[in-house]
Amino acid sequence: MSLAESAPAAPKVTKKDLTADHPTWCPGCGDFAVLAAYYKMIERIQLPHENIVTLAGIGCSSRFPYFVNTHGGHFIHGRAVPLASGVSLSRPDLHVFLFGGDGDAFSIGGNHLEHGARKNINLTYVIMDNFVYGLTKKQTSPTSPLGFKSKTDPTGAIDQPVNPVKKLLAAGATFIARTHSTQINHMIQMMERALNHNGFSVVECLSECVEFYPGAFDAGNPRKGGEFRLIEEKKWDGTPEDEQRHDVTDEIAAYKLASLPFPGAFGVFYESDRPSKNALEKKWSEASRAKLGNPGDLELLQSTFDRMK
Amino acid sequence: MSLAESAPAAPKVTKKDLTADHPTWCPGCGDFAVLAAYYKMIERIQLPHENIVTLAGIGCSSRFPYFVNTHGGHFIHGRAVPLASGVSLSRPDLHVFLFGGDGDAFSIGGNHLEHGARKNINLTYVIMDNFVYGLTKKQTSPTSPLGFKSKTDPTGAIDQPVNPVKKLLAAGATFIARTHSTQINHMIQMMERALNHNGFSVVECLSECVEFYPGAFDAGNPRKGGEFRLIEEKKWDGTPEDEQRHDVTDEIAAYKLASLPFPGAFGVFYESDRPSKNALEKKWSEASRAKLGNPGDLELLQSTFDRMK
Amino acid sequence: MANQICSVHSIENPAPHGVAFSPTGIAGGKTSARPYPPPVISPNELAEPATTPTTTAGRADLRPQSIRDAVIRLAGNSQDGIQSAGALLARLAGRSEQEVMTYMTIPSTISGGPSIFQVRIGTGDVLSAGDEADFLVAFYQHSYKDHINFLKEGGVLLYDSDNVQPDIEDKRFVHVGIPITGLTVEALGGTAKDKGKNVFILGLLAKIFDLDVPKLEILLREKFGGKNESILNTALIAFHAGYAYPVGNVLSTRYKFETSQQPAGVAQVTMDGNQALAYGLIAGGVRYGAAYPITPWSTIMETLRSEFPKYGGLFVQCEDELAAVSMALGFSYGGHLAVTGSAGPGISLKTEAIGWASMAEIPLIVVNVQRGGPSTGLPTNVEQSDLYQAIFGGHGDSPRVVLAPCTVEDCFYTAIEAARIARKYSTPVFILSDASLATRIQAFDEPDLKNLMIDPKLDLTPREADFRPYPLDGITRHAPPGTRMLGGKYPVVTGLEHDEMGHPTGSPALHTGMTAKRRNKLQQLAAEIPVPEVAGDQEGEALVVGWGSTYGPIREAVKSAHARGESIAAMTLRHLNPLPNGLEKIFARYKRIIVVEMNDQGLYGYGQLATVLRARYCDPKIRSFTKTDGLTFRVKEILQGVLK
Amino acid sequence: MANQICSVHSIENPAPHGVAFSPTGIAGGKTSARPYPPPVISPNELAEPATTPTTTAGRADLRPQSIRDAVIRLAGNSQDGIQSAGALLARLAGRSEQEVMTYMTIPSTISGGPSIFQVRIGTGDVLSAGDEADFLVAFYQHSYKDHINFLKEGGVLLYDSDNVQPDIEDKRFVHVGIPITGLTVEALGGTAKDKGKNVFILGLLAKIFDLDVPKLEILLREKFGGKNESILNTALIAFHAGYAYPVGNVLSTRYKFETSQQPAGVAQVTMDGNQALAYGLIAGGVRYGAAYPITPWSTIMETLRSEFPKYGGLFVQCEDELAAVSMALGFSYGGHLAVTGSAGPGISLKTEAIGWASMAEIPLIVVNVQRGGPSTGLPTNVEQSDLYQAIFGGHGDSPRVVLAPCTVEDCFYTAIEAARIARKYSTPVFILSDASLATRIQAFDEPDLKNLMIDPKLDLTPREADFRPYPLDGITRHAPPGTRMLGGKYPVVTGLEHDEMGHPTGSPALHTGMTAKRRNKLQQLAAEIPVPEVAGDQEGEALVVGWGSTYGPIREAVKSAHARGESIAAMTLRHLNPLPNGLEKIFARYKRIIVVEMNDQGLYGYGQLATVLRARYCDPKIRSFTKTDGLTFRVKEILQGVLK
């Protein structure tokens, strides 16, 4: 979503302005950090307060909008992408942010995620992936690893999990990043870059469910003896090191990166500047109006009726 | 779907046995050839007649089951994969075939296709892709190319189409092939290999809608001056030529192949022998029963109730 | 000039009012004073001069005769373009200020097949497409076989003698055989082969009915005058070949429609119900929408997909109905009232999200163009079996507004009213149309757009500090994103039960209060819905109640029964949920209330509207007459059903 | 011994029959001869000895006193494990052949929070969890504040004096302060910190109510005796610490439940409604299913996901509800009757596919564990607002069977009946449970599995040459794939309208005939449903009609009103669509029919069942008493609502 679109000169937005209801999340839930990063990011960028929209589906993570003092919506399970798309396509003045869980995004919402990506609708989607169904108290999620013991897989999950980055690449998402809720600065960076991307931008954020999947992401957390492996992006400085670095416009390379074993790499996997549906539809609308000489609504409908006499 | 499963010694099945209602398709529709290939394939393999199930969603192509004299079902739009999965998971004695269109598979049914692939359910899905909505008379489909003029895109489609092979690869389908309804023998080969694959096998078959998208696939039809570019699979014969050939177990290579411009390559893109959900669930069921000493149903429920006293 | 409105419109909705055909009818607006029109021409009147065709053989020209009404059925295959020929006739009638109504069948097989197009043109009210044809044009043997019994006794059978061998012994009809295929091929020099048959027929009919040729030529130009000149020429050649054919040799009479008594001047527009509904939405200020294709809804979305952008809006074809309703809600949440639509299967999929609209109180228009059900059912047939779902389909207590247009003209005005209600009450509004309205072509008075047109403004006026998104004591006024909240508190809309500020709550008192709030606003709406007009005897033996597209046949049936001295009246409900208040007073004036519907009698013997009325009024005299054959009601079916 | 069945079961379903508590009650099976039980112990009786606690101070042991019934409410946070303590009490009651019912609230916030668990144990019928508590155990100050008013006058407040400062001036209650936290930590050596509080309380209650300690120890072993021995030891230590506490110093009475008069021997099983429903499905021969998680349905799917494989079946968690219902239909089509389920939002999503099941005539069981609506609504509260959707939710004329269990025991038998009906009529069957049944724990007579258990056999017997998949003159008998068709013609099941062989058709006659066929089979079912039993006066002033979980409170209310001399009776409907025949005869015997439901009064003043009954019977004396506060009915609310 491009900053260009945002109207200037609103009063300064502070964390205090952005704070709403106290989160109902369990103490220690990874989602708190995602919320903090969102506050910080908006504070840094200073978006006009009233032009921020925070939307979500259903899930623990999807309670997000209640905890943010912006225009917001808490929709139904799995359909937040089309809801947000409607807002984005009809309101270029707004910054549309979407938050939700892995079940919301990849299970019930999987098809909408894919078509939103394909159509390249201009919005930013932060998927708070905890590898489990939190709100409904520990069922297997589409990202639960094989062997994960849940209430619906008491002896361990047997279905191969979704690979979010691969799915998004194949679907045609134009910005795909991955981060970890214990890495607050990295989260902020990724959210900001997603926001600045003009098109469908997704950030998968590993966010621990301390209640039902504690320690799930320690392997990606240095403080827990894990490795937070950052993607080094090409600087195009012609240096030999640069050879080794990742070209974010290279879809195949991104797909390879996405094949790394858990916890995998973090950072920007892919970014492309394919035109957004917002831009294409706008162009079409303007062209069809121009062809008619940009008539007024009444004039236009009247002329249509005249043809039906 | 593995032949191993099929019971032997049924009376010989002939095309005549398999023929049912006369197809209601428009004269010249590509789907006729797909039907013919299906008859031929079954005749070759000689599956027990009563153990063949032909299922479909909704669309012109999805009328398929009426034209085949096997057990069959004409379900609702986009949900045929879970329907077929239910049949497959509960009836190992059956050969489950699924037919449908691009809208059915990639638009409304996109999520089910993906999860069916991920769970690797044992069935064969032939997607009759005509790049358009036929039954509803020419709206843009998820595979319609950019610029395609339809009733919902009168000045040409603007949404980037789905790439079926990429989608299926990322989703985890274990057999992915592509064919063309003017290449009858190739169709039969692909269907047969899909049938013999143990897991979720998909054949994307370009099948022309002469009514609403005539000539769509001429570029892949030598008889129309196009090129039917076949995928050469590795023979593992250590010859230098073999270096150039495609390794169907190489996911990245398959993804690259899928990136070729239209009409792209035809043949098997990918095949892997990841265990099917059918096998995994069976194993789990047998294990849990064994743990209990394979009790009878009554005995089992009684013991459960005894624990609740 | 048309009067296809079933009942008075809501006061805030300045549509032409329904006409009461009985002098005692409630004044129904500008046309209600119009005298009770005489019954339509009888079969015999029409056909009598032709009953002895043989004697007329050889005569050069047609003896003129004046008629008020004619039903012409064109029977062929869907490929023959009989639809376009019929549509041109309909449009001509519209331009000639005649009443017109068409009826067509769409083959349910993909590859086309037998199909008909029926045009009824009249100088008086034309309320139905007609039970019987005065003229049958048969292209093929199967057309003849399937439809000859629809031709009234004494009616004229016009057949393509190249393809049809009628039973000429059958003296009930006037047989007029013309080698249509041959003549067309001949006229077009084989180039377009027999593709011009439809236009040839048009020329033939122009001669027989003494139609206005210059006007028809203009229509042909409008229809075929595209990029390729040759197409238009071919059409004109075929037309004149048909017109020039010496039909006098085989048919003795030239029929001339009486010129209408209407004060000329009010121009008419001619279109089908789906077009009327689409343009009504535009007039009502709807500029955004999203949907997924399905018959018979698709043509609305196709129209809006092209039209909305011209008005600076947008209509999106989504991946499925779940996405479509959700995107439409995104538009509405964004401050632009949006529309979504489908037929039964798709509406079923939208159920969950529509429940969110009820709970979050976001306005939305949901169009259901009903077809035969359940499940995929009969995609190209008509039925009124989705009323239960529209009223009761949501989980939880989720009251919805349900409107049903009853004519093509009413599709236009109902769409405007739906938009008004959705905005005023911030709630989802259903429009229940059906397959017969969708494809039926009617002419109606050109709407007064200047006064009707709603200019949709995005309301971002800053909200005061005391703003409550969900006031218990008032109707919710959605504050779209982009609105500055002077109190500094920004609202979250939600599908969870909530307090006045939109915070989730499990409070017993609040759930009770909010449930009542969501119900009360529909009760408020009910109070502003006018009591529907009753046509016919204002009290007496029987009141026939209907809804939707059965309006015409019911009116015509009641009219003719009345003419025969029956004590009977007709009422059509356009507001089905909430119902208008005061119906009990009307019911009290009749001995029998017969609810006529195209749906099943159900487990207990009552159709869907009948069940709703019985539940509210507990009046045992409310009875049902229903059918489920997938076809529109014939006038005589209704007469049989209601008179006993 | 339990009699929680609301009405006689279908003859083919050999469940224990409902008990008529009035001598004139219809004989309701083996227990119906049981005499009218005396009213439950009065607050004063219970508390009187304790009203002057001070005087009793210092006394070493408790004075025994016999009681028939006690309501104990444990109030703390969801983390305190009060649920498990309460559940153990309930199970103990079950093993002691006492009636028991529990009630709990689940915090709607994710991170847990205040929550209660209430156990009512009685020697007579226990029909509701109780309007007031005899004992309140308060863990925290907020527990005390929120629940003290639920304690009846003279009731005993047992509080953790480490966390709670009650208003000891409040002389309405007996205050018993015990440093529960401190004592537990002390007993467990701080190791498990205050985690053992719940078990400590259990020990305390065991002493106060003179419970069977050996039995309790066995229960503790069953519950905590897992892999880790130390857990069990901790539990036993905490339990005995509580039991050993000299509660006599602060409370004078030891309460002893009367030993039940029931002929011992019939063992009882104790479980919650969702378990009962799940095991009922297994007993009914259901072995396959698919669903998606949602509160309060999830625990059924979790049980079946583990249980079905043990029976050689399978339950699949799908990607969404659309896939779930479709996969369940795949199982059923394959010849294995399957179940799917959800709560409102998910059922809404299943609507389209359920319509296919009606049309294709494939059997299916759909469980809806109702919660507060609309939309996401109140996920953890109870409501009965999905009845309309269950009966009327599908598009097209798609009649569905709708059953509603009314007790935990009935959940078990209703599941068996649903499976029987789905098989016999090859049609979708809804089971409407609700959030209160789902989590309520009750003890009931151990079912006679030997006679009940259905062995699901896959029927692949070859079909004769004259086999018709959709006979107009009979009930569809699905031929699953794998069946040899001796006529050589293999069937296609379809959601399109079809002829008897399953070929798609648009034939008017066939659509009429098939629509009637799908309706008639439900009318046949109606004929075999027994007329529900009426408890209380068999004719008189008022008949209170209910459905689902309101059975208990309605029975108890009517019972006490009756005891006070009111002319009143109660009837619970378990079959909601089709309704049993002959209700009109029952209604005729009363002056007022009051339908009590947990849903909204709607636009016209009637709840959902009331509306359905009014529509069928058009009897204006059918009235509604409804509420929408998301809570189960209190007995006194019902009394206020129905007696005026």
Ligand SMILES: Cc1ncc(C[n+]2csc(CCOP(=O)(O)OP(=O)(O)O)c2C)c(N)n1
């Ligand atoms: C249609 C529908 N189906 C199911 C549910 C129940 N439900 C609520 S949230 C959820 C999934 C939660 O998992 P996730 O999306 O990963 O979010 P998390 O709680 O883990 O943050 C489910 C199944 C629902 N509310 N609506």
Ligand SMILES: Cc1ncc(C[n+]2csc(CCOP(=O)(O)OP(=O)(O)O)c2C)c(N)n1
């Ligand atoms: C729920 C639902 N939505 C929409 C439709 C209407 N519909 C039927 S088939 C179809 C798409 C047809 O396109 P495709 O799947 O590509 O099949 P084709 O006809 O091209 O073979 C649609 C939108 C429907 N029957 N059900």
Ligand code: SF4
């Ligand atoms: S359940 Fe898990 S995801 Fe939900 S709030 Fe608690 S810790 Fe977070």
Ligand code: SF4
């Ligand atoms: S419309 Fe197209 S896809 Fe359908 S039958 Fe005709 S040619 Fe085939």
Ligand SMILES: [Mg+2]
């Ligand atoms: Mg999650």
Ligand SMILES: [Mg+2]
């Ligand atoms: Mg297609």
